[in-house]
Amino acid sequence: MTMQFCEVCGKATEHKELIKQKPSKYGASRREQLKAFVDGFFSGVGGGGAAAIDLIDRYVVCQECGHKKLENHGEQFQ
Ligand SMILES: [Zn+2]
Numbered sequence: 427m428t429m430q431f432c433e434v435c436g437k438a439t440e441h442k443e444l445i446k447q448k449p450s451k452y453g454a455s456r457r458e459q460l461k462a463f464v465d466g467f468f469s470g471v472g473g474g475g476a477a478a479i480d481l482i483d484r485y486v487v488c489q490e491c492g493h494k495k496l497e498n499h500g501e502q503f504q
Pocket residue numbers: 432433434435436439488489490491492493
């Protein structure tokens with residue numbers, strides 16, 4: 427849980443991190459998922475992991491109002 431500013435509440439509130447897999451260009455079947463994983467893995471190795479990270483969306487959810495905010499920029503709180 428992290429304290430972050432929520433623009434809906436207008437103050438700093440507790441936020442919970444939520445990781446969601448992006449709806450990708452690949453289908454939802456098992457075989458397509460595997461293909462997506464393998465593609466991501468190999469391009470991740472080649473491109474320093476950027477492609478693999480690209481497959482997920484990071485959100486933070488305000489614990490007071492439930493507002494979701496996309497947080498895909500960097501790892502500054504790690
Ligand atoms: Zn809020």
